Amino acid sequence: MHVFVTGGSGLTGPTVVAELIAAGHTVTGLARSDTAAARLESLGATPHRGSLEDLDSLRSGAEAADGVLHMAFGGDFADPDDLERRDRTAIEALGGALAHSGKPFVSTSGTLVMPGGRESTEKDEPDAAGIAGFRIPGERACLGFAAQGVRASVVRLAPTAHGPGDYGFIGMLVATARKAGVSAYVGDGGNRWPAVHRRDAAVLFRLALEKAPGGGVLHGVAESGVRFKGIAETIGRGLGLPAVSLTPEEAATHFHSPAMATFYGFDGPVSSAHTQELLGWTPAHPTLLEDMEHGDYLAAPAA
Numbered sequence: 001m002h003v004f005v006t007g008g009s010g011l012t013g014p015t016v017v018a019e020l021i022a023a024g025h026t027v028t029g030l031a032r033s034d035t036a037a038a039r040l041e042s043l044g045a046t047p048h049r050g051s052l053e054d055l056d057s058l059r060s061g062a063e064a065a066d067g068v069l070h071m072a073f074g075g076d077f078a079d080p081d082d083l084e085r086r087d088r089t090a091i092e093a094l095g096g097a098l099a100h101s102g103k104p105f106v107s108t109s110g111t112l113v114m115p116g117g118r119e120s121t122e123k124d125e126p127d128a129a130g131i132a133g134f135r136i137p138g139e140r141a142c143l144g145f146a147a148q149g150v151r152a153s154v155v156r157l158a159p160t161a162h163g164p165g166d167y168g169f170i171g172m173l174v175a176t177a178r179k180a181g182v183s184a185y186v187g188d189g190g191n192r193w194p195a196v197h198r199r200d201a202a203v204l205f206r207l208a209l210e211k212a213p214g215g216g217v218l219h220g221v222a223e224s225g226v227r228f229k230g231i232a233e234t235i236g237r238g239l240g241l242p243a244v245s246l247t248p249e250e251a252a253t254h255f256h257s258p259a260m261a262t263f264y265g266f267d268g269p270v271s272s273a274h275t276q277e278l279l280g281w282t283p284a285h286p287t288l289l290e291d292m293e294h295g296d297y298l299a300a301p302a303a
Contacts, residue, residue: 003209004061005029006052006090007071007108008045009036011168012161012198016071017043019202020209028061030072052086055093062097067104067209070094070142080134087138095142100149106208107142109135109156111194111221111270112263119224119269122156122217131262139217146215153212155205156270157220159263162291163198169263170288174235174297176255183236183243186251186265189229194221194270197285207279218275222283225269234289238298 003020007013008029017027017040027045030052031037037047050057052072062068073087091107098105112132114120126136145152160170177183196204201220208218229243236243246254251261275281292298 001025001066001209002064003027003067003069004048004065004094005045005069005071006058006094007073008043009039010071011166012157012201013071014039014043015163015198016069016202016205017045019199019206020069021045023206025206025209028065030057030061052090055089058090058093059097062094065103068094068098068106069205069209070105070107071205073108084134084137087135088141091138091141095145095148095150095152098150099145102149102151104151104153104209104212105142105145106205106212107138107152107154109139109154111156111158111219112266112268113139113156114268114270116267119271121271122219122274131266143215143217151212151214153208153214153216153218155208155218155220157201158194158196158222158270159268160193160195160288161198161201161220162195162288162295164296166297170231170292170297172260173231173264174239177232177235177239177241178301180254181241182254183232183239183241184246184251184254185229185232185243186246186248186261189227189232189245191228191265191267192225192269193228193231193266193288194219194224194268195226195288196220196222196283197287197291199285200281200283204275204279204281207281212279216278218279219270219272220275221270221272222285223287224271225267226288228264230289231292234292235298238293 113126
């Protein structure tokens with residue numbers, strides 16, 4: 001299969017591109033810069049110059065492919081309306097180019113769209129008023145193409161897709177602990193974060209392209225919920241720092257914004273049982289805490 005990929009040069013994208021190519025697929029990747037193009041070429045993919053705002057480039061990339069994987073997401077997180085608009089319009093352009101073709105279209109969202117406080121499944125409704133509600137219009141836009149002859153599905157990734165070189169939520173958490181001299185959690189630290197190893201996520205994306213039915217939601221989660229206190233304590237042990245509890249107000253200062261304090265205090269466990277059964281997906285790589293203990297998260301930063 002010839003797959004057009006957006007976000008192939010980002011954090012999780014290179015592992016996904018490598019997985020697709022190793023499985024015998026060919027990949028063309030959206031590249032908005034020379035650096036992104038070089039990264040894609042190093043993986044064995046063909047760069048396609050453009051951006052999420054260049055809808056013509058998205059359409060031409062999708063039209064030339066046998067399937068599309070949309071992972072790119074960006075914009076100003078202080079402006080959720082702009083994030084929603086950019087994602088939705090990109091999805092509409094990509095899906096429109098595949099209409100009535102029967103081709104697969106896999107778009108990416110996040111499990112933070114789900115309600116907090118209980119374990120959610122793929123069949124549960126997302127929370128439009130929640131902390132990641134701005135991703136829901138993109139989900140709906142993608143799934144809507146299932147009624148237009150596209151094998152459209154959505155993969156909701158865990159907030160932590162961990163692995164080497166992670167500069168996402170956990171990488172930022174480690175950097176903050178180094179700077180502050182303490183490893184912090186909010187309240188009693190009992191809130192739960194889903195996690196998945198980047199290589200397991202890459203396998204899921206490949207399986208979704210190859211055989212996911214149209215109109216469905218998949219959960220890219222290997223661990224349904226890791227207690228946040230355990231994450232903070234693992235960082236503390238590795239860095240030789242105390243793990244401390246903060247109030248939400250203290251956390252807003254520690255994490256440099258109320259929004260980050262809310263993210264790190266969110267209790268959002270989710271299940272991937274349906275996804276695993278449907279696609280035969282079996283996560284096999286290290287857990288988040290194993291990766292933090294034995295990977296590069298706690299290594300001394302480069303000079």
